[in-house]
Amino acid sequence: MPGGRLTYQDRMRIAAGLAEGLTYTEIARGLGRPVSTISREVVRNGGPGDYQTDRAHEATVSRARRHKPVPVPPTASDAGGRDPKGALELEQRFTALIARTGLPGMAARVLACLYTCDSGSLTAAELVQRLRASPASVSKAVGLLKRLELIRCERDSQRRRDRYIIDADAWYRSWMSCARRLTALADLNREGAEILGDATPAGARMRDMGEFFGHVSQDMIRVAEHWWQVFFTGWGAEHRAVLDRDTP
Numbered sequence: 001m002p003g004g005r006l007t008y009q010d011r012m013r014i015a016a017g018l019a020e021g022l023t024y025t026e027i028a029r030g031l032g033r034p035v036s037t038i039s040r041e042v043v044r045n046g047g048p049g050d051y052q053t054d055r056a057h058e059a060t061v062s063r064a065r066r067h068k069p070v071p072v073p074p075t076a077s078d079a080g081g082r083d084p085k086g087a088l089e090l091e092q093r094f095t096a097l098i099a100r101t102g103l104p105g106m107a108a109r110v111l112a113c114l115y116t117c118d119s120g121s122l123t124a125a126e127l128v129q130r131l132r133a134s135p136a137s138v139s140k141a142v143g144l145l146k147r148l149e150l151i152r153c154e155r156d157s158q159r160r161r162d163r164y165i166i167d168a169d170a171w172y173r174s175w176m177s178c179a180r181r182l183t184a185l186a187d188l189n190r191e192g193a194e195i196l197g198d199a200t201p202a203g204a205r206m207r208d209m210g211e212f213f214g215h216v217s218q219d220m221i222r223v224a225e226h227w228w229q230v231f232f233t234g235w236g237a238e239h240r241a242v243l244d245r246d247t248p
Helices: 008-019 024-031 035-043 053-067 084-100 105-116 124-131 135-147 170-196 201-232 235-246
Strands: 121-123 152-156 161-165
Touching: 008 024, 008 035, 008 053, 024 035, 084 105, 105 121, 105 124, 105 135, 105 161, 121 124, 124 135, 124 161, 135 152, 135 161, 170 201
Parallel strands: none
Antiparallel strands: 121 161, 152 161
């Protein structure tokens, strides 16, 4: 939302605008907000004839408090002998950092939850319980994470439900998926430059964008392939085999 959430002063101006007989469009223009924001604010707080600043603000604060997700402290088994409070704080910091990369909040919470639990896999029901989130929001989050190839889904035949799993190569697969998308974008921009003509400003922009994403995608692929060779077929593979052997 442009400008962030509506403030008490914003609501005072909305109430004043309604009293003056201004339209939603005129009020939105004065506040620099989308018309939909103003109309939704007014409708959910009494309508044009009964909108009151104090009541609207208190109702919004109450809704925000009611809907704020409450994190579930790690259980003793999840903590694995570690400090539960420290584990929870780590999960919260990890979630915030992932969200800053552009992932929606719930997707970030699901990913952080999977990474910080020792099993590295949870069912949808377990995610709902741990995150105290709705099944619909968890379903939407895991759908996005699967499309980004950050997690995979495996059917648990015994429990007849899906498990969402973090693999050792999850970031590699997601990175390569991103590189492929950038390659496709580069190809499209190069084609666009030919269609629009290199001599035109639009064509030149498309050409430069195509060159940039072409180089970036190739660099991403080279880095990922180097990591794969080192970690999965070289020293990393031997190191992981030792860890797997020594892990009870």
